[in-house]
Amino acid sequence: MSGGGRLTALRPGQELVYGGDRVAVVDETLAAAFADGDRLIVVQTTGDLIHVPADEHRLVADAVGAAVDGFAALAACSDEAITDFFDGFAARLDDEAAFEPVAVANRLDVERAVAGGRTTTRLVLDDKMRGDM
Numbered sequence: 001m002s003g004g005g006r007l008t009a010l011r012p013g014q015e016l017v018y019g020g021d022r023v024a025v026v027d028e029t030l031a032a033a034f035a036d037g038d039r040l041i042v043v044q045t046t047g048d049l050i051h052v053p054a055d056e057h058r059l060v061a062d063a064v065g066a067a068v069d070g071f072a073a074l075a076a077c078s079d080e081a082i083t084d085f086f087d088g089f090a091a092r093l094d095d096e097a098a099f100e101p102v103a104v105a106n107r108l109d110v111e112r113a114v115a116g117g118r119t120t121t122r123l124v125l126d127d128k129m130r131g132d133m
Contacts, residue, residue, distance in 0.1 A: 008036040016049070018042040024049055093133055 014026040024047040034040065037054035074082075092098040106125040113120045 007040060010034040010040070016040075016042060018047065019044055022047060090133070093130060099130070 010026045010031040012026060012028040012031045014031070015023045016026065017023055024042055026049065030049060030051055033051060033053075035054065039052040039054070039057050041050040041052065042048070043050065103125065106123075110120050110123055113123055
């Protein structure tokens, strides 16, 4: 089902050709979830179908666009402006009031990692790491 060369809907059992000589088949769950504006990615090595809802695609596209714009703006900064930024950042790291929200967020990250059974070796923001920054 397409309109103007775009996939606008899927139906259960629909075959999608990929890789020139392979076919992936749409299941009922994917067909029911897929809407006009969504994206469908076929993993070329496995034929797995990855559904990217339109809102998520827009969110990612906006974030990537903002990052590209940010890097372009950074490239236009003078060496002095970059040095001033890092000097200001270092001063804020030394300011207990400014650093407290960072410390709280780090403690919460560590607690979530521990609760999830993940390692915290490189996650803990201790005094040595703070000093190194």
